[in-house]
Amino acid sequence: MSILQHFKGKGKSGFGYSSTAEEVTDGLSLDGKTILVTGCNSGLGYETLRVLSLRGAQVVGAARTLDKAKTACAQAAKTSSGASPIPLECELSQPTSVRACVAQIKKEGLKFDAILCNAGIMALPKLHQAFGLELQFFTNHIGHFMLVTGILDQLNDQGRVVMLSSGAHNMAPRGGISFDNLSGEKEYRAWTAYGQSKMANLLFSKELARRLAGTSKTANAVHPGVIPTPLGRNMNPIAQKLFRTLTPLVLKTPQQGAATQVYAAVHPKAAGISGSYFADCNVASHRSDANDPELARRLWDVSEKIAINLPG
Ligand SMILES: NC(=O)c1ccc[n+]([C@@H]2O[C@H](COP(=O)([O-])OP(=O)(O)OC[C@H]3O[C@@H](n4cnc5c(N)ncnc54)[C@H](OP(=O)(O)O)[C@@H]3O)[C@@H](O)[C@H]2O)c1
Numbered sequence: 001m002s003i004l005q006h007f008k009g010k011g012k013s014g015f016g017y018s019s020t021a022e023e024v025t026d027g028l029s030l031d032g033k034t035i036l037v038t039g040c041n042s043g044l045g046y047e048t049l050r051v052l053s054l055r056g057a058q059v060v061g062a063a064r065t066l067d068k069a070k071t072a073c074a075q076a077a078k079t080s081s082g083a084s085p086i087p088l089e090c091e092l093s094q095p096t097s098v099r100a101c102v103a104q105i106k107k108e109g110l111k112f113d114a115i116l117c118n119a120g121i122m123a124l125p126k127l128h129q130a131f132g133l134e135l136q137f138f139t140n141h142i143g144h145f146m147l148v149t150g151i152l153d154q155l156n157d158q159g160r161v162v163m164l165s166s167g168a169h170n171m172a173p174r175g176g177i178s179f180d181n182l183s184g185e186k187e188y189r190a191w192t193a194y195g196q197s198k199m200a201n202l203l204f205s206k207e208l209a210r211r212l213a214g215t216s217k218t219a220n221a222v223h224p225g226v227i228p229t230p231l232g233r234n235m236n237p238i239a240q241k242l243f244r245t246l247t248p249l250v251l252k253t254p255q256q257g258a259a260t261q262v263y264a265a266v267h268p269k270a271a272g273i274s275g276s277y278f279a280d281c282n283v284a285s286h287r288s289d290a291n292d293p294e295l296a297r298r299l300w301d302v303s304e305k306i307a308i309n310l311p312g
Helices: 043-054 064-077 095-107 137-149 167-170 190-212 230-234 237-249 259-266 292-311
Strands: 034-038 058-063 086-089 112-117 155-164 218-223 277-279 282-284
Touching: 034 043, 034 230, 043 058, 043 064, 043 095, 043 259, 058 190, 064 095, 095 137, 095 167, 112 137, 137 190, 155 190, 155 259, 167 190, 190 292, 218 259, 230 237, 259 277, 259 282
Parallel strands: 034 058, 034 112, 058 086, 112 155, 155 218, 218 277
Antiparallel strands: 277 282
């Protein structure tokens, strides 16, 4: 158990570092709510799928393959108190898959009370690319950008978009986003690239919040904590060992790790909050350049151009 648990209390929301997703939804009925969760088959995504279903929401669970989504949804259905979760394929590094997912959502007329962009990859030791762009930037940001902007009309009034960012956004390069090195070819550092992708998630939520201003729809970003999930699978073996040795001091359980995104997506106290960054189930501060509207707008424009020019 993390030693932080003993030092970190609860915040204004009444929840804090140790709160679990079940605790933040205790007593809430999510009957009639429909919520999309990406990366639903593993770690925080699965716990989010499980708890939202437990509270009666109709969860639409997206994973890289339909088989993975089906397996996760079938497992969560065992404890669901509402309709069985609906599995969907969405491979975020493949524009054809993202576009097919968008088309299917529209065809089925799904309307969402929350869209939770949870899927992600972290700290690839070597440069990998998709369509000429560094793979973490592509998967974590561009894939979700295409998905969310593609289904924005499917977001209900008072609907909430929640982007999984990370405290690792602090590791993004100076200036926030290296627009002249989105391919990663000029220079590649695993943690800087991951940090940049999580900064992109945060900036996207900020710009989306600005575009949603004047409506009752919201967009926010979340740092879930540090949680032992398969997310570290791509780190080099030495870094994985170091992570396993050091992190018990600061680790949350997956149940605690899913709490902040679930809080931001469904808790009544988070209603109406937009353009914020949550950590430990409370509004928190983040790197100051994430508040730069020019930077966020530029990232949106660049992402739009990238998306338009992708094949499929
Ligand atoms: N765990 C932490 O300490 C921590 C800290 C800060 C932020 N986060 C963020 O929290 C989110 C969830 O992470 P986690 O810890 O739950 O990790 P995880 O267990 O590895 O789950 C990541 C999910 O993303 C999916 N995914 C990866 N690449 C994808 C792609 N190309 N297309 C579609 N889905 C893809 C994975 O699918 P597969 O299983 O098929 O690979 C998996 O379902 C991530 O965005 C991460 O950056 C985590």
